[in-house]
Amino acid sequence: MSLQDKLNDFFDHQYGSLYRSIHDELVIIGLRAKDNNKTVLYHYGTKANGGNSLVAYRKDPSCVFSFPKSYWDPRHQELNRILSVFSPEELKVPSGSASERYSTHQILLREETLERIVGIIQAHIAPRVRR
Structure with missing residues (x-):
């Protein structure tokens, strides 16, 4: 499956318009998208690695916007401040499942969380992108 096929699979999902909005932002x-098993990973530079893989999203086992451990573990206090605009019910603790074990934190992807996720992208993710 090509990256575009993977993206289309997300965009055709029940929450496809939310995934598309996040992707466009x-x-x-x-950032560049990369197929990463059940996840679409977003990175800057030519290759995705721990130093430049900033965010991801997935739909299995649940629909979430995710913060990769490789980038965010050393910045966990800063990430906790960023995520303070979400209620505990909107934050999903990674379960350790194969598709979640590389996440530091996750936000449930819903209509009511989209605007705040886009705000995080604009205010906190965009300044980290090195083109």
Whole structure:
């Protein structure tokens, strides 16, 4: 499956318009999408690695916007401040499942969380992108 097929699979999902909105915001700020098993990972530079993989999203086992451990574990206090605009019910603790074990934190993707997720992208993710 190509990356575009993977993206289309997300965009055709029940929450497809939310995934598309997030994808568009991430591409606008200069991130690139990468198929990463059940996840679409967004990074800057030519290759995705721990130093430049900033966010991701997935739909299994639940629909979430995710913060990769490789980038955010050393910045966990800052991430906790960023996530303070979400209620505990909106934050999903990674379960350790195969698709979640590389996440530091996750936000449930819903209509009511989209605007705040986009705000995080614009205010906190965009300044980290090195083009």
